[in-house]
Amino acid sequence: MNITLASFLYLAAAVAFIIGLKRLQSPVTARRGNQLAGLGMLIAIIVTLLISDIISPWIVVAGLVVGGAVGGFLARTVEMTAMPQLVAAFNGFGGGASALVAAAEFLKSDALPLRTDITIVLSTVIGAVTLSGSFVAYAKLQGLVSGQPVGYPGQKIGDPVLAAIIVGLSVWVVAGGSASVLWLLVLAALILGVIRVLPIGGADMPVVISFLNAFSGLAASMAGFVIDSNALIISGALVGASGLILTNIMVKAMNRSLGNVLFGAFGAAAMEGGPGAIGEKPVRSATADDVAVTLAYAGSVIVVPGYGLAVAQAQHNLKELTNLLEERGVDVRYAIHPVAGRMPGHMNVLLAEADVEYEKLYDLDQIQDQFPRTDVALIVGANDVVNPGARDDETSPIYGMPILDVDKATTAIVIKRSLSPGFAGIDNPLFYLDNTMMYFADAKRAMTDLVTAVKEA
Amino acid sequence: MADLVIPITVFVLAAYVGFEVITKVPPQLHTPLMSGSNAISGVTIIGALVVAARGDTTVAAVLGFLAVAFAMINVVGGFLVTDRMLEMFQKKDKP
Numbered sequence: 391m392n393i394t395l396a397s398f399l400y401l402a403a404a405v406a407f408i409i410g411l412k413r414l415q416s417p418v419t420a421r422r423g424n425q426l427a428g429l430g431m432l433i434a435i436i437v438t439l440l441i442s443d444i445i446s447p448w449i450v451v452a453g454l455v456v457g458g459a460v461g462g463f464l465a466r467t468v469e470m471t472a473m474p475q476l477v478a479a480f481n482g483f484g485g486g487a488s489a490l491v492a493a494a495e496f497l498k499s500d501a502l503p504l505r506t507d508i509t510i511v512l513s514t515v516i517g518a519v520t521l522s523g524s525f526v527a528y529a530k531l532q533g534l535v536s537g538q539p540v541g542y543p544g545q546k547i548g549d550p551v552l553a554a555i556i557v558g559l560s561v562w563v564v565a566g567g568s569a570s571v572l573w574l575l576v577l578a579a580l581i582l583g584v585i586r587v588l589p590i591g592g593a594d595m596p597v598v599i600s601f602l603n604a605f606s607g608l609a610a611s612m613a614g615f616v617i618d619s620n621a622l623i624i625s626g627a628l629v630g631a632s633g634l635i636l637t638n639i640m641v642k643a644m645n646r647s648l649g650n651v652l653f654g655a656f657g658a659a660a661m662e663g664g665p666g667a668i669g670e671k672p673v674r675s676a677t678a679d680d681v682a683v684t685l686a687y688a689g690s691v692i693v694v695p696g697y698g699l700a701v702a703q704a705q706h707n708l709k710e711l712t713n714l715l716e717e718r719g720v721d722v723r724y725a726i727h728p729v730a731g732r733m734p735g736h737m738n739v740l741l742a743e744a745d746v747e748y749e750k751l752y753d754l755d756q757i758q759d760q761f762p763r764t765d766v767a768l769i770v771g772a773n774d775v776v777n778p779g780a781r782d783d784e785t786s787p788i789y790g791m792p793i794l795d796v797d798k799a800t801t802a803i804v805i806k807r808s809l810s811p812g813f814a815g816i817d818n819p820l821f822y823l824d825n826t827m828m829y830f831a832d833a834k835r836a837m838t839d840l841v842t843a844v845k846e847a
Numbered sequence: 848m849a850d851l852v853i854p855i856t857v858f859v860l861a862a863y864v865g866f867e868v869i870t871k872v873p874p875q876l877h878t879p880l881m882s883g884s885n886a887i888s889g890v891t892i893i894g895a896l897v898v899a900a901r902g903d904t905t906v907a908a909v910l911g912f913l914a915v916a917f918a919m920i921n922v923v924g925g926f927l928v929t930d931r932m933l934e935m936f937q938k939k940d941k942p
Contacts, residue, residue: 400893407887408864414880415871421933424883428926431890435922438896446902446911453899453912457919464920465927470935476928477882480921484888487918491894494910498901505851603881603888610891615854617894623854624861629888631865636877728874735877742935753874 391440399437400621406430407625411632417748434621470743471700474733475531478524478599481606485520488513488609489576495616496563496572506616507564513612514572515556515579520605522583527598530587531732537592542585552582586652593697593774595732596640597651604633636734643728643754645780645790673809676827678836681803682843684827685711688765688801690721692757694794695737696730698771698806698833707837708770709744714844723750725757725767725794727775758795767796769804771833776802777818787816802826805836879932886925892918 407430413423444450461480468476492513496502502510529535542548559567559575590598607629614622641648676684685691693712699705712722724746730737738751752760761767769776776796779786796802797820804821808830820826829836872880895918899911 403890404861407890408868411865411872411880411884411887412868414876414883415868415873417873417876417933417936420876420879421930421937424879424886424926424929424933427883427887428930431886431892431922431926434890434893435896438893439900442897442900444900446900446908449902449908449912450896450899450915453895453915454919456912457916457921458923460916461920461922461924462927465924465931468928470932473878473882473928473932476924477878477885480882480885480925480928481888483917483924484885484891484921487889487895487914487921488891490910490914490917491891491898494898494907494914495894497906497910600881603885606885606888610888611858613891613894615851615858617897618854619893620854620857622890622893623857625887625890627858627861628865628868629884631862632869632880632884635866635869636881639874639877726874733878734881735874735879738875739878739932739935742932748875748936751875 391437393441396437396441397620399433400619403430403434403437404621404624406433407628411628469703470705470739471703472532473739474595474599474731474736475528477733478527478531478602481599481602482521482524482528484606485517485524485602485609487517488606488613489517489521491613492517492616493572493576497569504564509612509615511560511563511575513609513616514576515560516605516612517609518576518579519583519586520602520609522580523587523598523605524583524602526584526587527595527602530592531595535588539591540588545585545589549585552578552585556582590651592732593729594644594651596729596734596736597637597644597648599733600633600636600640601648601652602633604630604637607631607633640729640734643792645788645792671822673821673828674824674826676803676829678829678831678839678843679847681827681829682840682847684801684803685715685720685766685768685840686718686844686847688720690764691715691723691766691768692760692764692796692799693722693724694730694767694769694772694776694796695724695726695741696770696772696775697732700731700736700740700771702771702833704770704834704837705740705744707834707841709741709746711837711841711844712746714841723752723757723760725752725754727754727772727794730772730775754792754794761795761798764799765801767799767802769796769802770836771805773806773818774816776820777816779816779819783819796820797823797825800825803829805829805831805833807832876936879929879936882925882932883929886922886929889918889921889925892922
């Protein structure tokens, strides 16, 4: 194939990506948009195969078949509740691929121009950090390692030293270091990804996943500089922009800075300063029947879902409950906090899977003023995002984080397994309010019991 | 370094287009946005294929195979899972 024609086809692929992303602006056009982007990718792959001198076809075929099969299998079998860890894993693979491409380019020839050396180093480092960081995030989300912040002694000194080593090795590679220096650099970058993500707690995962998403895009863009591919540069920049926007939204929704999330060791600090009286104050504990009666005779209910809903996989049971309530004439809406769950939009996907109409889902800003006019706020597996301390208590570690004002509803019903504090170790004053009913149960069990109880109410 | 001007120009303009397009994506679709854009970042498969195609030494062959496999997991998995999610969003539209 003629190179000029190939360049135009690559451009067409890049345009397909942009239009595909644009169509994600509405749920109606989104699916077509994604398919268009997929078509763009297919074009890019075919063009590349046609213009390359394929010396080792079996390697190409083996890679395509193995990768395609694994990716297809994961995509088809994953539970919607496990979406955050799947996206984290895919991010890791993308970053890893970009690092490998750059490393292979470095090994190909001895005398590379300065600019190529620099972009190779950038692509390798960013890609390797994305790879290891994403898999640590995956392990945390999957429960393979603790969701709590995990640090190591001397981290405050160790991290900057490692960063300095990476900078040093990078300069060495650019200044003419051999392949073994590059491998050392890869190793150092992999370690950096691990030790930077391990100290970040589970509830901060929406920020981390978004940030790694930006990184995987940046790595692809850098790989595009290395191999002189505009298609790669453009696509990588799009993804980098997308990841940064999401990171920014997540950080704002927690009233924190990116630096604070990545380097704050938030959980550790919060636990030292947290109030000690957890569980000693009186709470109003309710049975399934109490809760069912309150819900069944309410005029309006706002459901506030959180990560506990995902863990218990209770989205279908929740939908069954709200169906019953709606049949009884109760007005049911859902309030989605931006950082509910473990990734941006996590709750929306779960509720979409359970066939909840998206017109009933409201953002924080859209529904905040509705709580004082609502009979019942039903909190299912959420904690920090409904903690009034973030609004009222200046000493709270999460003071200033925007929360859903569920305490302003006539009654707040909290479904939670126990009184244990959320990830951050912060007590929640909501649990001790007079108008709060605590229903201690696993979210799924609670939903099935409530369905039975509401039918009898 | 002068030959970096054009690629950097492309990068900056593309990032700008990305910001403009993606800022308007509603929060409801943020998960599909992330998995879909993630699939797009798998475009690094272009580079991976070039590397794999010239796998003349053992090291190059191993690197090439891994690069293509990784990128392919990212691409195929990313687009398919996004499609699965968006199908769920879309069916809410039918009366």
